[in-house]
Amino acid sequence: MSDSVLSIRNLQVSIQSRDGSMNEITRDVSLELKEHEFVSIVGPSGSGKTTLLRAASGLRPPSGGEVIFDQKPINDVPKGLAIVFQEYNKSLFPWLTIGKNVAMGAAEYSNQERAERVEKALIQVGLSGFATRYPWELSGGMQQRAALARAMVSNPRLLMMDEPFASVDALTRNHLEDVVQRLWDSSTFAALMVTHDVGEAVYLSDRVLVLSARPSTVLAEIKIDLARPRSQIETRRTGRFGELVAEVLERVEEAGRASVGIEDTIQK
């Protein structure tokens, strides 16, 4: 498939645990991400979603399988791939102003072009005029928008997001979802998002993959045939939206029931 941006083939990840034994987190996950496609991965707690994303982006080596980005197998975070993490307060560097944080994403450009790109990215996320502020001076939602601007500043081919809206309140979350949607609509990048919020996955995605409990495999793939552009009120009001959410939720619940035993061992 020549038009796929990212292909994950039979990815397997094991992590060494405290007592030295190997813990299989991801057993067998495959997925193809096409140009300008928005795919979300949802799964029950402890299904290793973050681990999967870290392996898929090259931040940690997989134990088996491979990841192809742009026709090339990756063993490190490749150019053209940007990541937004859940914890904006840990991913923005507190000693850099917002402008300098965003500029980190555009290190390869000349000074002048970098300044222009930073300015443009900040406008895109509605933060123009905040370039000289420090992260702590901004609210959580604004900080996460700054993290988004930093990811967008280099025009990535693929944007990965790890629970990007999990650390903000519900209203801010809706707003951030629309910021992401607008960025995606007006650009050409493909997006891969990991989340535990089923409504958010359905609202933003073209496809939703449901992971099984640990060691995880892809349990189901649900196509989201909602019209675009979507809106928080109109889209969520449609019956089709409710049906899709229910369908995904059903699969997640199935996976969750199977994982009860594992949850117990974690909490112990």
Add this chain to the structure above:
Amino acid sequence: MIGVKAGPRRGSTIARAGLGWLGLAILATVWQLLGMELHTAVFPTFITSLVAAWHVVTSSTLTTDIIPSLERTAAGFLISAIIGITAGMVIGHYETVRDWTSAVVDFMRSLPTPLLVPIAIVVFGINGRMVVVTIISAAVWPILINTANGTSTIEPTMIDTAKTYGLRGRKLFLKVVLPAASPQIFAGLRVALSVSLAVMVVAEMLGGGSGIGYFIANAQQSFNIGGSYGGVIVLGCLGWIFDTLFLMFERRLLAWQRGTVGGLLDV
């Protein structure tokens, strides 16, 4: 660290500072009265000691002892900072290195450093170089350990982010690890600064050949009691000046930390 609260009211700050100086004045008065009451040569009054300190600073002692001491302290402290920060970042960042070195570092940092002075005298002789080496052997540990702690407790997300933006190797250390660990590094540097001064004094007493420590010990042995007290007061003032300058420098450099700088809060 002595607590600095964000944006205290101006009036209460002044009141606090006033009370602080009042406390110091009371201490000086007690010293003065005690000295007058005891009336013994070995415990001069506060004013006598101040005068003696003034004589120390205005005499040739300034160039023969005080300035060499400052140079040795500065050299020892700076070399310790370079070694301690570099080694600390490596030890903190790589878990394997940390495991291999931790027992040895633990032993070295608990060794009471003045015990090394006699052997340092055998190796280097009675001179400033011996003093500098002794300072390093003591001051490097608080810096190294604080840097290693600061480095090993950096949020993994921060390192992930840096890697995502292509920061590797030396760039990763300079642009991310160093600033992220800097609050702890500064705490270590501040401890190391007072350790440097203390070790400088004892090394000079035992075999500096010159320097403020040598001067104080020499004054005592030749029953120049005023000189001893004056030297200690001068040293205390130097320590206070160093500490104050250091805090000002730290506040500037760590201004990005929430609430440490008034200007940011006013925006």
Add this chain to the structure above:
Amino acid sequence: MSQVQLAVGLSGEVNEITQRRSKPQRRRVARQIGGVVVAIAIWEALSSTGAVNKEALPTPGATLAAISANVGSLSSALASTLEAWALGMLAAGVGGIVLGTLVGRSKTADAATETIVRMMRPLPSLALIPIAILIAGLGIKMTSGLVSFAAFWPVFINTRVGVRQVDNKVLETAKVLGLRGFKLLYRVVMPASSPMIASGLQVAISLALVVTVSVELVGGTGGLGQFILLAQQGNEPSTMFAGIIVGGILGWALSIGFARLVDRLIPWRTQRAEGGR
């Protein structure tokens, strides 16, 4: 603790980070021992090949031999150092905690001592050795007195800050529960500030040992300091090294011993003392 575990349970992904950070305990201990072995091997290589002058760096074997040849004098030196250290530490610990608590509970006293503390903190107590000799002469009284003066400050400063930082909510809760006066101090304020006090004591313990051996070196008042000084005058580098190694082991044992004690007495310290000092 339960909250932390709950958080881990709710988002299992967190596990990876903790697991990435803590390797199996057994391998860690093996590496630490390996590190000590490597350090001794480097020491051996440096001294026996003559890369460093033998007069300056005797071999590990020679040092070990010197330790066993001087067991008698070393242990009496050790006992004398420990005695002066313990007396000074006791006075500093009790004085620092009591005064620190009193000052920390009163806003006025706190402000009034601020400048004194700022001036005393960086003052090298070691500079006072000659004056202490002048006033008290040579002897354990002078040594312990100076040790307690030096070790007092970190205990006092940390106690004061710890007591001052006790959360108002905790105090209000205690008052609602009817705790007043001494009971409030003993049951609430002290436990709440104990992590800070413990880290002050930890600093004081090492500092007190440094001051003890310094006085012994400068004043020649017995103990490990004088032991090393005598070895230097007798031109016996391996005996000097024997004293240094024993001093290192003493310092190491005192600080490890105290850390273990604190772990037992204040098991919740690591969580509460975050950002302390």
